[in-house]
Structure formats: structure tokens, C-alpha cells
Amino acid sequence: SRKQFNEAFEEININFRGMFATLFGGGVGEMRLIETEGTSEAGIEIVASPPGKRLQNVALLSGGEKSLAAIGLLMAIFQYKPSPFCVLDEVDAALDDSNIVRFRRLLQQMAGQTQFILITHAKTTMEVAQTLYGVIMQEPGVSRVVSVKIGEHDGDAATNGTPYA
Amino acid sequence: SRKQFNEAFEEININFRGMFATLFGGGVGEMRLIETEGTSEAGIEIVASPPGKRLQNVALLSGGEKSLAAIGLLMAIFQYKPSPFCVLDEVDAALDDSNIVRFRRLLQQMAGQTQFILITHAKTTMEVAQTLYGVIMQEPGVSRVVSVKIGEHDGDAATNGTPYA
Amino acid sequence: LKLKKIELVGFKSFCDRQELPFNGGGVSAVVGPNGCGKSNISDSISWVLGERSAKSLRGSRMQDVIFNGSRDRKPSGMASVSLTLLDPDAHLKPRTALVANGSNGATRVNGSPNGRAAEFTITRKLFRSGESQYLINGKLCRLRDIQDIFLGTGLGPEHYAIIEQGRIGQILSSRPLDRRSIIEEAA
Amino acid sequence: LKLKKIELVGFKSFCDRQELPFNGGGVSAVVGPNGCGKSNISDSISWVLGERSAKSLRGSRMQDVIFNGSRDRKPSGMASVSLTLLDPDAHLKPRTALVANGSNGATRVNGSPNGRAAEFTITRKLFRSGESQYLINGKLCRLRDIQDIFLGTGLGPEHYAIIEQGRIGQILSSRPLDRRSIIEEAA
Numbered sequence A, B: 001s002r003k004q005f006n007e008a009f010e011e012i013n014i015n016f017r018g019m020f021a022t023l024f025g026g027g028v029g030e031m032r033l034i035e036t037e038g039t040s041e042a043g044i045e046i047v048a049s050p051p052g053k054r055l056q057n058v059a060l061l062s063g064g065e066k067s068l069a070a071i072g073l074l075m076a077i078f079q080y081k082p083s084p085f086c087v088l089d090e091v092d093a094a095l096d097d098s099n100i101v102r103f104r105r106l107l108q109q110m111a112g113q114t115q116f117i118l119i120t121h122a123k124t125t126m127e128v129a130q131t132l133y134g135v136i137m138q139e140p141g142v143s144r145v146v147s148v149k150i151g152e153h154d155g156d157a158a159t160n161g162t163p164y165a
Numbered sequence C, D: 001l002k003l004k005k006i007e008l009v010g011f012k013s014f015c016d017r018q019e020l021p022f023n024g025g026g027v028s029a030v031v032g033p034n035g036c037g038k039s040n041i042s043d044s045i046s047w048v049l050g051e052r053s054a055k056s057l058r059g060s061r062m063q064d065v066i067f068n069g070s071r072d073r074k075p076s077g078m079a080s081v082s083l084t085l086l087d088p089d090a091h092l093k094p095r096t097a098l099v100a101n102g103s104n105g106a107t108r109v110n111g112s113p114n115g116r117a118a119e120f121t122i123t124r125k126l127f128r129s130g131e132s133q134y135l136i137n138g139k140l141c142r143l144r145d146i147q148d149i150f151l152g153t154g155l156g157p158e159h160y161a162i163i164e165q166g167r168i169g170q171i172l173s174s175r176p177l178d179r180r181s182i183i184e185e186a187a
Ligand SMILES: Nc1ncnc2c1ncn2[C@@H]1O[C@H](COP(=O)(O)OP(=O)(O)OP(=O)(O)O)[C@@H](O)[C@H]1O
Pocket: A141, B050, B053, B060, B061, B062, B063, B064, B065, B094, C011, C012, C013, C032, C033, C034, C035, C036, C037, C038, C039, C040, C041, C064, C065, C066, C067, C068, C069, C165
């Protein structure tokens, strides 16, 4: 229903503005409803302007900036309505070291509500995981999975005495 | 001319087969001419099958495998006809550590003929450069470039005594 | 809903039956070298949730998801992926109970009548012939029954909760009405 | 041909005049945090070589490449990019000498008549009005004259020697006839 959509839109937008400000340390990031030809429904335009930079076409943003803004939008939706789980396949590929740290912090914040499954090559991202699934192809062309539980302190569940939570 | 095209195609294909074998440690990688509807010119199909894996649609390859094969094809063209310079913007983004090392080795091999300008976040890739251009935005929204020459040994041109070559 | 386990057999590079157990929440990371099968796991989740487009799974036709053989193995005859989930409020949610209870051979969601939690497994199979099967707790059902469980969760038809490799950079350049359908699914 | 220098002013985030000198060959790496301007440098090279599509440079219209202002700076009135190259065999190559010597106001490539090497600079400017200028060694010429220098080098219209961010993964999924045009350019 249109009322339902507008409520969801407003709330997700508030979340997105907050997410953007956190991830970029300022700037303006939000969604706007725009008239779309050929339909009575409004389309959604995304405005994303990192701090100190002038507002312009989001296409001109850098690869890393686009990734970070998109992550912020996704998390804004999850803040409104958490998904049971979420699969992120190499979403950190374009992020530099300091943005990977921001991404990690955001994951830790959101992990209570949604189970995140990250596919990544970045050591920094791996460090935030409680479980690692190592995929190997010892026999060519045949995949196997080995799962390893990591303790919440120093990578060793046994040493800190608390049961794996 | 068609004769010119066929000669170039054959030679680049020989290079590509070699490149693929080197980068993947085996397997089959080559180009094939295929009939294309609506035109008398043959289109080019790319076959890429890493070692131990069965030949199938290249779309099924992984992100890293696609990047590596594409890099091999590009270098195969440069082997046939070196470009004055080549700009590679984050082509290593999907490569794991061991494939980045293969990529580096290939760059060092090809660097004699073509000047490579790499844009990268990967430390391993940076290490193969003789010159680094650091781009900064001290003032928000305004880019500046600082160039730093690296010696060919141990990152310091002054210590090894040989003039910057 | 909480994810408990993923099982794959004959799906893409997962010739042999493999399992990913999820115990406890938080963040999990899937790691390994290029081409070892990580994105294939993500594809298997999209697929068991009802992905209809082979192209979205990097294939040209749906049979491309069946293990196609390797140097030492013959191609498989079937791909099968199962997702086991825990619904902590099964007794409160008429929709899940109804789907699992309803017509079309779907079965009652596991769990004691007085118990709160209920574990259930959804399965999708594809045979070389092109024949497909969808199951809830081992009983045949329609693809619709599986999709209904996940409506509005981000794991439904828009599945914005599954971001494929390379797609994060595309989100900002998506079309205005595509973005609308994502918000509509969340609403 | 060897690359000697890139100069940018008013191009995208390069408000102030900046220079990248290339002394000696080998490999150079452009590094820095997200959004600092690295890909913009790559765009400036594509642009000065004659890129006609604003979309390929992530813009919606060509004026998007002109510095658009920032917190403390006003927008620029013009974008200008210059590429300085060394042609070690200028005396042997009728084409380069001809382009630089020929009609349309193009000028003689720098270098002594008996000397072997010749350095030359190509420049492209764009004003807010939409007016464009192309120059070789400071003298006005047509865009065609610049493109002719690089035909068959991978820096021509197909510019396969410039791989934009995100494009490496697309090469294998390009269309059969697009791949053909790349081989044709190299041939
Ligand atoms: N039907 C199939 N049968 C057998 N192997 C397959 C099938 N479909 C895909 N593969 C193989 O799976 C591999 C790709 O796996 P996947 O995309 O999961 O890799 P990845 O771990 O994500 O790697 P990357 O880090 O490069 O993204 C390819 O080598 C491909 O040949």
C-alpha cells in the first residue's frame, strides 16, 4: 500500500542519513522521491555527497565511495527491518584500509539483529568474524568446506573460559 | 584487412595460450572464431578452463579467475604489439594473495616494452613500482599529487649507487 | 528466523555433500583462494530461496548449477541445496505454520505443540533432465511455498539481503524504480 | 612513444594545476585513499586521448569533467589536460611528423632536424560554455589529429590499453564482435 511504502521510505531515509554521516564522517546522503515518466509511482533518487565535496551526480563518486554509500543504504534497510541473514560477497573489494575499519565497526553494530555471512579476501574483515568457513579445492574442481569457530577474544574460544556464545 | 586480422589473431592467440598457462599453472585458455549472425565477420569467443576444471561457459568462472584471464589476454595483445603506456585501474581488486604475486611477476616481465601505470590499494602490487604517485585530498574536494621515486633495490635510490635508470 | 545450516551436494563445484553449520549468531566469514567455491555458496543460497534466472547465477541455463565434472570426477546427475532455519516464534506466526501445514503436500513445521521454537528445512533439487523439486521438511511443495516464507525479509524475490560479487558498486547506479521495489519489499 | 608527463588543471577533483612526471620506464603506481582522485587521473588520460562519451567518464554530460567546486573553492571555468610524450623515432615516422606538420594549424613536432627524438605535447580543453579546444604543441588542431597519433597503439578509439575501475571483470563477458574490434585495432 502507498501509505506503508511512504512510512518505510521515511524511516529508512532517516536511518540512511545517519549511516552516511557515520561512514563518511559527515557529508549528505539521502534518498529522494522523483517523478518517473510512464508510471504514477515515484522512483527513488540517491543523493550522496562526501564531506567537503559539492553535491553532484552519484556516478561521479569513486569506486570506494559508491561501495560505502551502498553498504550504508543496505544497513539502513536492515535497521528498519532486520533480515534473518545477509550474504555480502566481497563488498569490501574497493574499500581502502580506513574504510574497511568503518565497515567492520558497522558490522559489529548490526550483527545482533542480522546474521552476516561475509565472503572476503581482506584480513581486516575476517578478524571481525566469530566463525570462519575455509573453502578449499584440494582435489581440482571439487570444493570442500572446513568451519572454524573463533573465540571472541584473541581468536581462541578455549582460552577465555566463556562458552562460545 | 582480413589477412592482417587473421595474422594478428593467430599470433595473439599463441601468446594468450602461453599467458594463461603461466598465470593459471596449466589449464586451457584461448580465443576461437565463431560465426556471428547478421554479419560476415567472425566474432571472438573466449575459452578459459583452469587446471583440473572442466571446460564450460566462462561466465561460471570466479571473479578472480575472470580478472586473471582478462589480464592474460591484455598482456597477450601487448606481447604482439606493445602500447606506449597502459593504465590499469584496480585490476587486482578480485585477486587473492598468490594471484597478485603472479600478476606482479607478469608486470615485471612486460614492463620493458610498455610503461605500466597501476592504480591500486594492494601493498604487494605497489612494491613492484619504480615510481609512486601519492594522491591526497588535504583540502576537501581538491586533489594533489606527490611523486616519489623508489630505487630498484630496497626502496631507496640513493643507497645502491646506481643512477635512477 | 535464524540460519542453522546450509547443505550442498552436486551444486556447482560442490560435488560431494558439504555442510556449513551455524551455531550462534554474529558474523561469519567465508574465505579461501580464487575459484575455490565461495561465491558458489552464495549462489546456492539464492538458488534454494527460489532464484529463477540462470543468468543471475552466472549460468546460461539452469542446468549449469549441477556439478559438471572435473579432472577426476564425472558430472553429477542432480544438484541439491538445503537450508535449515530456526523460527523462534513459530507458534506466533500463522503464515509459516500455514505454509508448512497447508495444501500441496507441505508439512507441519517441526516443533512441539507447546514449544516455542521450530526448526524447518527447505530443499531445492534440480535434475539433468530439467526436472525440479522443492521440499519443506522433506515433503514436496511448490516454489511459491518456499518464497512465501521469506516475503518481506530481504530474502524474497528482490533478495536485497544477498549481495553478489561485483554488485555492491552497482547499487548506486540502479534505476529509480528498481530501488523502489527494494524499499517496497522491506515495507 | 614514451610518456613523459601528465598535467591536469580544472579536471574533475584537480582544481589546481598538478603534474605527474615520468622519468624512466617501468612500472608506476598511483596510490591513495578512496575518493582522493586516482581514477580521475585515469579519466584525464582517456579524455585527452579523445574520449567522446561522458558516460565512459562517469559523467552525464561532458561538462561534468570540469572542476565543480568544493567547500572552499568555486567551480572552475575550464578543464585542461596535457600529455607530453617522447617519440624516439620521430624522423622515421611520417605519420607523426605529418600530423604535427600538416594542415589545420598543427605544428611541427619539437626536435632538431637531424636529431632522432622529438618531444610533443597534446592538450584538450573544455569550457563551461561547451566549447572545446584540441592542441598539439600549443597550436590548435582537430580531435582527429590527436587520435591519429595513437591509432593502432591501444590508446586509440578502442583504448584497450586503458582499463577503467571495474572493467577488468567485464572483459571476459564482452560481446564477440566487441572483442573483434580490439584485435582489429591491435592488428
Ligand atoms: N556446474 C559446475 N560444475 C563444476 N564446477 C563449477 C560449476 N559451476 C562453476 N564451477 C566452478 O566454480 C568455480 C568458481 O567458484 P566461485 O565463483 O565460488 O569462486 P570464488 O571462491 O568465489 O573465487 P573468487 O575469490 O575468485 O571470487 C569456477 O572455477 C567454476 O569453474
